Amino acid sequence: MKVCKFGGTSMANGKTIGLVADIINEDSERRFIVVSAPGKRDKKDVKVTDALYECYDEIAKNGTCDIAFEVINKRFCDIAGSLTPDFDICGVLKDVKAQMEKTKSKEFCASRGECLSALILAKKLGAEFVDTAGLIEFDTDGNLLLDRSIENLQARLADVDRAVLPGFYGTDTDGNVRTFSRGGSDVSGAIVARAMGAEVYENWTDVDGFLSADPRIVDKPCLIDYLSYRELRELSYMGAEVLHPESIFPVRSAGIPINIKNTFNPSFKGTMIVANNKLPKEHKIITGIAGRKGFTIINIEKDMMNSEIGFGRKVLEVLEDEGISFEHVPSGIDTLSVVIRDEYVSGKMQKVLAKLQETINGDNVEIHSGLSLIATVGHNMASRHGTAATLFEALASNHINVRMIDQGSSELNIIVGVDTFDYEKAINAIYHAFIKTPSDC
Ligand code: ASP
Numbered sequence: 210m211k212v213c214k215f216g217g218t219s220m221a222n223g224k225t226i227g228l229v230a231d232i233i234n235e236d237s238e239r240r241f242i243v244v245s246a247p248g249k250r251d252k253k254d255v256k257v258t259d260a261l262y263e264c265y266d267e268i269a270k271n272g273t274c275d276i277a278f279e280v281i282n283k284r285f286c287d288i289a290g291s292l293t294p295d296f297d298i299c300g301v302l303k304d305v306k307a308q309m310e311k312t313k314s315k316e317f318c319a320s321r322g323e324c325l326s327a328l329i330l331a332k333k334l335g336a337e338f339v340d341t342a343g344l345i346e347f348d349t350d351g352n353l354l355l356d357r358s359i360e361n362l363q364a365r366l367a368d369v370d371r372a373v374l375p376g377f378y379g380t381d382t383d384g385n386v387r388t389f390s391r392g393g394s395d396v397s398g399a400i401v402a403r404a405m406g407a408e409v410y411e412n413w414t415d416v417d418g419f420l421s422a423d424p425r426i427v428d429k430p431c432l433i434d435y436l437s438y439r440e441l442r443e444l445s446y447m448g449a450e451v452l453h454p455e456s457i458f459p460v461r462s463a464g465i466p467i468n469i470k471n472t473f474n475p476s477f478k479g480t481m482i483v484a485n486n487k488l489p490k491e492h493k494i495i496t497g498i499a500g501r502k503g504f505t506i507i508n509i510e511k512d513m514m515n516s517e518i519g520f521g522r523k524v525l526e527v528l529e530d531e532g533i534s535f536e537h538v539p540s541g542i543d544t545l546s547v548v549i550r551d552e553y554v555s556g557k558m559q560k561v562l563a564k565l566q567e568t569i570n571g572d573n574v575e576i577h578s579g580l581s582l583i584a585t586v587g588h589n590m591a592s593r594h595g596t597a598a599t600l601f602e603a604l605a606s607n608h609i610n611v612r613m614i615d616q617g618s619s620e621l622n623i624i625v626g627v628d629t630f631d632y633e634k635a636i637n638a639i640y641h642a643f644i645k646t647p648s649d650c
Pocket residue numbers: 216217245246256258259322376377390391392393394395
């Protein structure tokens with residue numbers, strides 16, 4: 210049995226949903242289908258979820274969403290009109306708008322795109338619509354309750370032959386609709402795959418698979434055939450956009466592979482994401498490179514820091530008190546640096562610096578912003594020599610100044626911090642140092 214998740218581009222209009230229905234009907238093992246809200250039909254289009262957030266803004270301001278909801282009306286009337294003409298979508302849309310205005314909840318509003326998308330596809334397929342409200346559960350802080358969600362889904366879907374479920378949301382223990390972070394239908398699909406013990410979790414999108422670098426930066430990067438769960442986590446966390454970074458957690462412990470597939474090229478094998486021991490023997494040294502812009506580094510210097518017990522804790526406590534999460538903490542004997550995403554410190558930097566000075570009494574505390582991080586990820590790095598040498602030689606010969614280095618203890622990746630103006634150049638330099646010709650793919 211396979212669990213399939215179809216993303217926003219696959220669900221964008223009547224025609225693409227027709228392709229989705231063909232893919233599902235082609236294989237009777239595709240029994241549990243999770244869907245996103247309709248995405249963009251072309252570059253200038255609006256995603257339904259974004260339009261729903263606009264509805265919420267209008268409700269918060271005026272109590273109604275008469276203006277913004279027009280976009281939703283038009284999108285779903287077009288889709289249902291061409292796909293399921295007997296389905297009274299107008300009646301459903303009227304109810305949805307009234308519920309949105311009544312609950313005045315941002316997450317409820319945002320969730321309606323997935324709900325409507327699933328309703329329409331279920332009608333088209335003649336399959337059962339199973340709402341994830343009440344099945345996928347969160348605590349009141351919005352943290353997923355995975356075990357309970359699995360139990361709920363197993364009980365509800367036990368006798369169901371084929372079902373369509375909306376992605377992206379569930380309910381908290383008070384019964385309020387809660388959503389994952391953006392792109393979270395990937396996580397919903399993974400939870401359903403785990404609950405139903407799927408043989409594979411097919412994640413259908415609009416690309417042939419995972420690329421070894423961002424194609425907007427590197428010309429025609431290699432397509433990755435196989436990726437381990439941990440490599441995927443590193444690459445997607447660092448900005449590779451194909452899959453939500455949290456989607457591996459539900460499936461990894463059960464060893465369920467994720468297959469990234471293209472709705473618009475369905476016969477192509479795509480990328481397989483598997484456990485380390487299931488990777489093919491000839492797995493490459495470098496699997497992929499990903500990066501993100503927008504980091505700040507706080508450099509702290511203090512003589513004898515090395516012997517001051519509790520120094521690191523005090524630094525991190527200042528951040529914790531300000532609700533700031535950190536990414537990396539590279540350190541020297543008398544120096545310690547903390548790398549933080551800009552968005553977490555924006556508007557708080559001066560306060561954080563003052564508090565740090567006061568708490569740790571450092572010799573020098575300075576910040577350096579405009580930093581980008583680049584992760585070079587490869588499962589085989591740990592067992593080969595020369596990987597770091599190749600990487601740093603590539604950066605040096607391209608005159609790129611490295612501001613920070615971090616190699617995770619797992620030796621799965623090497624992360625470098627470079628000035629943002631060097632970001633694209635650095636990615637190209639690293640990529641071409643390891644992949645010289647298409648035959649190295
Ligand atoms: N529709 C939601 C978003 O645009 C969730 C998803 O598509 O996975 O983020």
